[in-house]
Amino acid sequence: MTLQTIDDRPEQRSEPKQDVFIIGGGPAGLTAAYELLKRSDAHRPHVFEGSDMVGGIARTETSNGYRFDIGGHRFFTKVPEVEAMWHEVMGDDFITVPRLSRIYYRGKFFSYPLKIFNALENIGPYESVRILASYLKWQVRPHKVEDTFEQWVMNRFGGRLYMHFFRSYTEKVWGIPPSNIRADWAAQRIKNLSLLKAVWNSISGANDTTSLIEEFQYPRLGPGQMWEKTRDIVNETGGKVEMRSIVTGLRREGMRITQVETTDTADGSTAQHDARNGEVINSMALRDLIHAFDPPPPDAVLEAAGRLAYRDFLIVTLVLDTPDPFPDNWIYVHAPEVKVGRIQNFRAWSRDLLPDEDTASIGMEYFCQEGDGLWTMSDEELRDLAGRELEQLGLATQDHVIGAAIIRQPKAYPVYDAHYQEALEVISDWLSKLENFQTVGRNGLHRYNNQDHSMLSAMYAARNLLGASHDVWNVNVERSYHEEFELRKEAS
The missing domain is CATH 3.90.660.20 (Protoporphyrinogen oxidase, mitochondrial; domain 2)
Structure with a gap:
């Protein structure tokens, strides 16, 4: 499949194409290249990927004929253009997979999403009453401020359920106490779920909570198949995906990037790419990106990058x-x-x-x-x-x-720790002043996005090069959470 078969593109122009240097061959970087080639014949995307595989954390590894994901990657979205790209690229290689997941806790398996009778049987009537009492207590006297993950969860599930099902797993995942994790991570990942809603969903069968969908689509050979196919389409339709080519320097004159330096990870050789009349789209980790600039950003920006975890x-x-x-x-x-x-x-x-x-x-x-x-x-x-x-x-x-x-x-x-928000504001403010630069994706925005929102940020960046004015930093920021948070602050 090529882009010509899925999109009625205009005839090729005779004018020279503008180079777009894309840092990283994960979902965000490859989506930016795909989107540019689909929508424009005036741009030539050049993707630099430091490893020998595309897909980033959404790649599929292989060992002795066994293919495996780097963590589970469900393909489910409410973003139409992302859904369309998945189907354009994958075609008949998309399969529908029923979801079955459980929680192992105290030697027992709990259905997830919650099945009310399973949960009551496993946790016992006495503890179930205590969970309900704790929930009611936190509904009557919630935390007035929702700065942390712990406060956010307690206000919606109660302290007892938080202790059982949120605290231990969150500490295992992040390696820090939930009281040190910002509430916006919970608002983004758990979204509009509460105890009463979870119970109602389990009784009624209703479910509009994105993280708890009952089936999803998946590439037949793993998520990496999606990005391997996208790489091939980019290479076949006028772009270039260069493997084992890591970006090690970004030269700038004032606030314009003039040169992209890459290093071949196989032999250590370097190459210089003229970006004076080009554009740069980044998806590498912000902490590494900031230290790649020459001359370096102001000390405050360097210090902020060092605080990102x-x-x-x-x-x-x-x-x-x-x-x-x-x-x-x-x-x-x-x-x-x-x-x-x-x-x-x-x-x-x-x-x-x-x-x-x-x-x-x-x-x-x-x-x-x-x-x-x-x-x-x-x-x-x-x-x-x-x-x-x-x-x-x-x-x-x-x-x-x-x-x-x-x-x-x-x-x-x-990591959404106590320092990240302030550090990110300093970094994003400086990056926004660059004339020919955008940053996208999970690590490029330092945001724990799902794959679809990382892709959407890249689509927006590509469309910005064609005249749009999307704010990629606000992809997947939960308006409902921020409005609620503002109301709580005003009430207090």
């Missing part, structure tokens, strides 16, 4: 010599006695991810920091840890493990 991630994919030990797409592990945070069953996403029907491919996901004890474990130690924890949770015995693949992913999640 990230959470790293690794996955141990175990191959078992037995069919799937559980039917779920994934299981959230709230149990503090194990280090694993989430467990994927890749056949439940797509049967085509596995080459052998008599085996299982199980992804054990660990949230960590680059350089800490988990990150620096050897591959053999991680395989042993993952196998032991799989057995400890009662899902499969360690002696069924016949293979493993380990992937370490730095800067997987931008």
Whole structure:
């Protein structure tokens, strides 16, 4: 498939095309290139990707014929243009997958989304009454200020439910107490869910909460298939995706980028790309981006970049010599006695991810920091840890493990700590003054966006080059949350 088959593009012009240098070959960077080629014949996108695979954290890795995701990537959106691009690129390779996910806590499995009778049976009548009483208490006397994740959740679910189902898992994911995480992360990720709404959804079957949808679409060979196909389309229709080419310098004169320097990660050679008459779209992490400028930004901007924090991630994919030990797409592990945070069953996403029907491919996901004890474990130690924890949770015995693949992913999640908002304002204010530059995507905006909102920010950046005036920084900012927060401040 090429862009010509999905879009009635105008005839090619004879004028020279404007170069658009795109930093990063993940969902945001490749979407920007695709959108430009679809909408314009006057721009030539040139994507620089530092690794040998496209897709970023949405890539699909392969080991001995087993394909696996770097964390689960559902394809579900309420953004029409994103939905359209998925189908344009994937065609018949999109499959519909029923969602099945559970929470493991206190030795029991809780359905997620909430199934009221399952939850009552698991937690018991006494504790259920205490949860309800706690919820009512926080409805009568809520936190007047919602600055933190902890305050936001307690106001909607009560302190008791927060203690059971939010605190331990949040600490495992982020490595810091929920009282140190900003409320806007909860507003963005949990959105419009509350205890009463969750109970009503479980009784009525209704569900309009994005994070709890019951089925989703998925590329037959994993999410990386989407971005491999997009890369091929870009290369075939006038753009270029250059692999193993990391951006190491951005020269500027005043507030205009004049040159993009790239380094070949294979041989260390460098190349200079003239950007004086071009445009730059970035999706690399802001902390790294700021330090790539020459001359550097003001000290205040450099200092702000240094305050941006990230959470790293690794996955141990175990191959078992037995069919799937559980039917779920994934299981959230709230149990503090194990280090694993989430467990994927890749056949439940797509049967085509596995080459052998008599085996299982199980992804054990660990949230960590680059350089800490988990990150620096050897591959053999991680395989042993993952196998032991799989057995400890009662899902499969360690002696069924016949293979493993380990992937370490730095800067997987931008952290919404107490410092990020102020630092981001300083950085975004300076970047907005650059004449030929935009930044998009999860790490390019330091926002924990889902894939669809990262793509939308890139679409907006591409359209801005064609005369639009979209504010990419406000993609996926929850208006309802901010309006509510303002009302609370006024009331107090």
